[in-house]
Amino acid sequence: MTETSTTPAPEKINLVGLSREELAAAVAAVGEKPFRTKQLWHWIYHQGATDFARMTTLARPLQAKLAEVFEVRKPAVSREQTSEDRTRKWLMKFADGNEAETVYIPEDDRGAVCISSQVGCTLTCTFCHTGTQKLVRNLTSAEIVGQFMVARDSYGEWPTPKDGGRLISNIVMMGMGEPLFNYDNVSRALKIIMDGEGIALSKRRITLSTSGVVPMMERCGEDLGVNLAVSLHAVTDELRDVLVPINRKYPLKELIRACRDYPGANNARRITFEYVMLKGVNDSEADARQLLRLIKGIPAKFNLIPFNAWPGAPYECSTPEAMDKFVKILNDGGFSSPIRQPRGRDIMAACGQLKSASERAREQERLKRMAARVEALAPAGADARAPNAAGNA
Numbered sequence: 001m002t003e004t005s006t007t008p009a010p011e012k013i014n015l016v017g018l019s020r021e022e023l024a025a026a027v028a029a030v031g032e033k034p035f036r037t038k039q040l041w042h043w044i045y046h047q048g049a050t051d052f053a054r055m056t057t058l059a060r061p062l063q064a065k066l067a068e069v070f071e072v073r074k075p076a077v078s079r080e081q082t083s084e085d086r087t088r089k090w091l092m093k094f095a096d097g098n099e100a101e102t103v104y105i106p107e108d109d110r111g112a113v114c115i116s117s118q119v120g121c122t123l124t125c126t127f128c129h130t131g132t133q134k135l136v137r138n139l140t141s142a143e144i145v146g147q148f149m150v151a152r153d154s155y156g157e158w159p160t161p162k163d164g165g166r167l168i169s170n171i172v173m174m175g176m177g178e179p180l181f182n183y184d185n186v187s188r189a190l191k192i193i194m195d196g197e198g199i200a201l202s203k204r205r206i207t208l209s210t211s212g213v214v215p216m217m218e219r220c221g222e223d224l225g226v227n228l229a230v231s232l233h234a235v236t237d238e239l240r241d242v243l244v245p246i247n248r249k250y251p252l253k254e255l256i257r258a259c260r261d262y263p264g265a266n267n268a269r270r271i272t273f274e275y276v277m278l279k280g281v282n283d284s285e286a287d288a289r290q291l292l293r294l295i296k297g298i299p300a301k302f303n304l305i306p307f308n309a310w311p312g313a314p315y316e317c318s319t320p321e322a323m324d325k326f327v328k329i330l331n332d333g334g335f336s337s338p339i340r341q342p343r344g345r346d347i348m349a350a351c352g353q354l355k356s357a358s359e360r361a362r363e364q365e366r367l368k369r370m371a372a373r374v375e376a377l378a379p380a381g382a383d384a385r386a387p388n389a390a391g392n393a
């Protein structure tokens with residue numbers, strides 16, 4: 001550490017991401033009455049105010065007092081990109097310099113924001129780009145709620161519009177990371193988002209996707225009651241062990257039992273089974289039939305995801321013919337099984353393509369160094385460049 005002559009100002013406490021109880025404690029700690037908690041909550045999560053001076057129901061001296069110790073801080077946006085299909089992606093930069101991506105997927109008059117729960121992911125699903133990223137930490141509840149708030153800033157959706165009149169109408173916890181490995185922060189963030197006096201998004205409009213962290217699934221259903229999506233991707237343990245390695249810890253039998261027992265699942269609120277279509281790997285007609293047998297009796301729906309390629313990925317997307325046959329079998333089994341239209345592919349915003357820009361840059365550097373080494377080794381005149389070494393990440 002370098003020494004400086006001036007003492008740095010103490011860090012302010014960020015009010016974003018505090019639960020109601022924590023906010024109340026913060027309010028009490030500065031000697032203010034409990035009703036201030038409700039006022040602050042309204043300004044931050046209903047009005048979207050970040051500047052205490054804008055909080056006009058608070059007297060000036062109180063605004064100044066709060067601003068001295070507190071702040072309302074959202075993640076910084078290092079980059080915003082909008083795809084040809086209107087999908088929008090933000091690269092969020094957090095206070096420690098770490099980054100994660102957030103995506104908004106628009107439908108006609110509504111849409112879902114896809115939120116990250118970790119920087120990278122400790123799991124190593126072999127078809128997922130995020131899974132190849134090394135740097136991992138859990139996002140804080142402030143960083144999770146903050147992603148949603150930044151999306152709202154971008155679409156000018158403050159104050160909170162009435163349900164039904166919102167462009168950002170849904171949340172899917174399907175960005176970078178495994179949300180059930182960061183349950184405390186995810187649940188605190190989602191409870192803030194669901195609170196009726198602020199952002200007020202109903203649990204019915206929130207879907208959490210898990211790779212199958214079996215011991216946390218029941219708690220998630222009981223505590224949050226959000227919709228559950230499960231990344232199934234294979235119908236045998238042998239294959240799922242490879243595609244979704246957490247399967248070695250929580251094999252299919254246990255995963256399916258946890259789905260059967262998921263609190264609140266019924267025919268009106270089905271569990272979504274996500275299934276990435278990988279050419280020649282998991283897309284046969286026999287796979288489709290086994291899939292139906294596997295989920296028999298569970299209130300289920302399917303989300304078939306065409307594989308989104310990334311540089312160096314060891315798989316290809318199934319052919320349209322294979323996907324059609326697969327879908328037909330599910331249809332005949334009584335499921336509508338839509339194939340998810342890939343969105344935002346041109347800006348690398350599609351499922352499984354998320355990765356922080358700095359990580360991509362590191363990868364680029366690594367490939368360049370490799371190319372240079374190969375070139376140095378090559379006999380003079382020979383054209384021996386490393387395959388895929390340039391401009392690919």
Ligand code: SAH
Nearest residue numbers: 128174177178209210211231274308351352
């Ligand atoms: N970690 C959680 C949530 C994030 S991933 C989970 O695994 O469920 C969101 C979805 O995208 C998952 O179903 C995941 O399996 C899928 N996915 C990952 N990489 C993909 C790729 N390259 N193409 C298509 N879908 C992918």
Ligand code: SF4
Nearest residue numbers: 121125128131177211
């Ligand atoms: Fe992690 Fe989900 Fe990607 Fe698997 S698919 S590596 S759990 S983000």
